[in-house]
Amino acid sequence: MAKYDLNDDGVVVVVGSGAGGGTLANELCQKGIQVVLLEAGKRESNESFVNDEWSSFGQISWLDSRSSSGTWRVGKDFNGLPAWICKTVGGSTTHWAGASLRFQEHEFRVKTEYGDIDGANMLDWPLTLKDLEPYYAKAEDKMGVTRTNDVPGLPGNNNFKVMYAGAKKLGYKHCHTGRMAINSKPRDGRGACLQLGFCFQGCKTGAKWSTLVTEIPKAEKTGKLDLRPESHVLKIEQDKSGKVTGVIYADADGNQHMQKARAICVAGNSIETPRLLLNSENSHSPDGLANSSGQVGKNYMRHMTGSVYAAFEKPVHMWRGTTMAGIITDESINDPKRGFVGGYEMETLSIGLPFMAAFLDPGAWGKDFTRKMDTYSHMAGMWLVGEDLPQETNAVTLHSENKDQHGMPTPNVHFDDHENDIAMRNHAYKQGSAIYDAAGAKENYLVPPYPSTHNLGTCRMSADAKDGVCNAHGQTHDISNLFISDGSQFTTGAAENPTLTIVTLAIRQADYIAKQLSEKAI
Amino acid sequence: MLDLDLTRREFLQTSGTVLMGTIATSSGILSMLAPSQTWALELTKLDKSTGHALLLATRQILPHDTLDDAVYALVVKDLDSAAASDDAVAKLLTDGVAQLNADAGGDWSGASSDKQAAVIEKMAGNDFFEKIRGTAIVSLYNNEMAWAHFGYEGDAWKHGGYLKRGFDDLNWLPDPPADASPSAYAAE
Numbered sequence: 001m002a003k004y005d006l007n008d009d010g011v012v013v014v015v016g017s018g019a020g021g022g023t024l025a026n027e028l029c030q031k032g033i034q035v036v037l038l039e040a041g042k043r044e045s046n047e048s049f050v051n052d053e054w055s056s057f058g059q060i061s062w063l064d065s066r067s068s069s070g071t072w073r074v075g076k077d078f079n080g081l082p083a084w085i086c087k088t089v090g091g092s093t094t095h096w097a098g099a100s101l102r103f104q105e106h107e108f109r110v111k112t113e114y115g116d117i118d119g120a121n122m123l124d125w126p127l128t129l130k131d132l133e134p135y136y137a138k139a140e141d142k143m144g145v146t147r148t149n150d151v152p153g154l155p156g157n158n159n160f161k162v163m164y165a166g167a168k169k170l171g172y173k174h175c176h177t178g179r180m181a182i183n184s185k186p187r188d189g190r191g192a193c194l195q196l197g198f199c200f201q202g203c204k205t206g207a208k209w210s211t212l213v214t215e216i217p218k219a220e221k222t223g224k225l226d227l228r229p230e231s232h233v234l235k236i237e238q239d240k241s242g243k244v245t246g247v248i249y250a251d252a253d254g255n256q257h258m259q260k261a262r263a264i265c266v267a268g269n270s271i272e273t274p275r276l277l278l279n280s281e282n283s284h285s286p287d288g289l290a291n292s293s294g295q296v297g298k299n300y301m302r303h304m305t306g307s308v309y310a311a312f313e314k315p316v317h318m319w320r321g322t323t324m325a326g327i328i329t330d331e332s333i334n335d336p337k338r339g340f341v342g343g344y345e346m347e348t349l350s351i352g353l354p355f356m357a358a359f360l361d362p363g364a365w366g367k368d369f370t371r372k373m374d375t376y377s378h379m380a381g382m383w384l385v386g387e388d389l390p391q392e393t394n395a396v397t398l399h400s401e402n403k404d405q406h407g408m409p410t411p412n413v414h415f416d417d418h419e420n421d422i423a424m425r426n427h428a429y430k431q432g433s434a435i436y437d438a439a440g441a442k443e444n445y446l447v448p449p450y451p452s453t454h455n456l457g458t459c460r461m462s463a464d465a466k467d468g469v470c471n472a473h474g475q476t477h478d479i480s481n482l483f484i485s486d487g488s489q490f491t492t493g494a495a496e497n498p499t500l501t502i503v504t505l506a507i508r509q510a511d512y513i514a515k516q517l518s519e520k521a522i
Numbered sequence: 523m524l525d526l527d528l529t530r531r532e533f534l535q536t537s538g539t540v541l542m543g544t545i546a547t548s549s550g551i552l553s554m555l556a557p558s559q560t561w562a563l564e565l566t567k568l569d570k571s572t573g574h575a576l577l578l579a580t581r582q583i584l585p586h587d588t589l590d591d592a593v594y595a596l597v598v599k600d601l602d603s604a605a606a607s608d609d610a611v612a613k614l615l616t617d618g619v620a621q622l623n624a625d626a627g628g629d630w631s632g633a634s635s636d637k638q639a640a641v642i643e644k645m646a647g648n649d650f651f652e653k654i655r656g657t658a659i660v661s662l663y664n665n666e667m668a669w670a671h672f673g674y675e676g677d678a679w680k681h682g683g684y685l686k687r688g689f690d691d692l693n694w695l696p697d698p699p700a701d702a703s704p705s706a707y708a709a710e
């Protein structure tokens with residue numbers, strides 16, 4: 001592994017080692033570019049991951065102080081935990097379930113397709129599906145996505161059997177075990193899925209793609225990567241010419257260092273990325289870096305989500321096997337006749353008994369709650385995930401008083417559901433329940449959103465610099481050597497799980513950065 | 523056996539406050555898991571009557587009729603630990619139990635279940651109630667005895683996953699066709 005000097009101003013600094021940052025770092029290293037990858041969390045491994053929900057939660061989650069506001073139910077149920085994302089090498093790819101879906105063509109141009117909508121800050125992406133298709137193909141190959149590149153689908157588990165039976169009775173046409181970045185057979189030096197059912201807890205077999213087990217080890221082999229775990233970036237420095245020159249980060253002991261850089265790529269997930277830009281305000285950029293549009297931290301999206309669990313007469317044992325290898329895509333179309341724009345996916349989901357207690361009906365108690373818990377082994381479950389609309393008032397801001405362990409202002413996440421989100425959720429609850437009713441459910445449980453795992457849009461890309469923070473390559477409009485490299489770039493959220501698109505954008509961005517470096521444009 | 527792994531001998535050696543009980547013979551699975559029929563839980567901060575009162579309060583807040591007291595005792599253990607490390611929590615819990623006693627006409631632990639339910643209903647949402655509920659929603663369901671009771675199987679890695687242990691053994695619905703759900707990979 002490389003070790004670069006703090007004063008080496010020829011390196012590219014990548015902040016965050018998840019889907020965006022971890023992939024970008026590897027892609028740059030493969031091109032011979034020197035990369036310092038700063039990750040706030042520790043480095044775990046397949047060996048150190050645990051098949052225990054609460055222990056794992058303590059091991060890999062981002063648990064630094066955060067607050068939330070707004071009328072969303074997460075703000076009430078989990079006020080100090082607006083997001084369920086990770087602080088560990090590999091970021092939230094250690095936690096993700098593996099669902100890898102391309103966005104649909106119309107989802108890149110929703111302002112045009114859906115029109116202007118009251119309360120929503122609609123905008124078309126500055127790129128198209130056609131622009132991304134070659135990079136989607138590279139991402140799918142890199143990640144070993146099932147049902148692409150002749151990689152077979154995963155075998156369906158018990159939870160999928162229930163979904164499939166209900167879907168077919170209801171007349172849905174597109175139901176299968178998904179496009180999953182989980183090996184259905186050995187590939188790329190990693191084994192096949194052993195159906196543990198602990199995808200969320202850091203896959204112990206390594207069958208699931210994560211930057212921890214793929215991109216980062218490959219980058220290390222190039223000799224170009226200087227990975228520094230437990231390095232929490234607090235501030236980005238900017239010189240009088242407007243270029244960014246380095247980052248200040250705190251190490252494991254809280255000691256602060258300044259790492260110089262030729263270019264800086266921020267991939268801290270959509271809460272930490274804008275937090276870092278806002279906290280880096282200076283006399284040149286009094287409202288925070290790259291914020292001439294005023295859009296840094298704005299348009300926070302978290303997907304319309306919800307879950308339906310259903311109790312059956314006979315046991316299901318839904319926790320056995322791949323957590324999310326099951327999908328119905330029929331409702332992902334845009335069909336405003338349903339009473340909302342955009343669409344949603346229905347995906348199998350299981351949580352263990354400990355998390356079921358925490359999430360089934362947060363705050364509930366008494367006999368009605370325990371009666372439902374008593375049906376645990378007979379439950380099937382699905383997650384509903386759909387496009388939510390960007391709203392300028394949904395925003396990540398710096399808390400005016402609270403500071404974290406490094407003295408950096410904590411982030412506040414403000415979110416109100418748009419009425420379109422609510423209409424979509426109600427439709428999804430109804431359809432999810434109908435699926436389980438068709439499969440013979442005794443009772444359905446409509447479960448409210450969990451803390452957000454899909455955090456998007458807070459530094460969105462735009463054709464016009466006044467509408468967003470970065471261009472179609474994630475390069476900030478204001479600062480040519482500062483890049484946004486995670487889901488914060490998303491102009492809008494689409495219905496699909498975001499990781500495949502984050503990886504796709506990172507591969508594309510690496511090509512662009514390499515070109516800019518070689519042309520000495522940055 | 524987690525926190526209940528206190529044998530009778532250890533119980534006799536301890537000088538602290540001890541909450542104890544006997545696992546009901548109806549709790550078949552627990553009887554097999556537990557090292558002995560008798561369980562004992564040492565409290566470091568709270569006294570025995572407070573511990574017992576909290577156990578009964580937890581039973582009212584999250585009532586699973588056939589779930590053994592031995593599992594509810596784990597909630598008391600965590601409340602006791604919180605009280606031991608924070609005087610404010612200790613006061614919240616002891617004051618809360620005093621209120622339970624007062625509202626129950628003097629003896630909460632001796633009151634009928636109906637009376638206890640009415641007392642708890644009145645307290646719902648206050649800090650004392652939320653401390654118990656918030657602790658119990660984790661502790662009660664996060665131990666191997668509870669997992670056995672509810673049928674959850676916990677750690678899959680140590681058993682090699684479910685690939686050969688029933689990930690797709692549901693047989694009361696038709697199997698999906700191979701294009702929707704291909705066969706599992708079989709090593710050559």
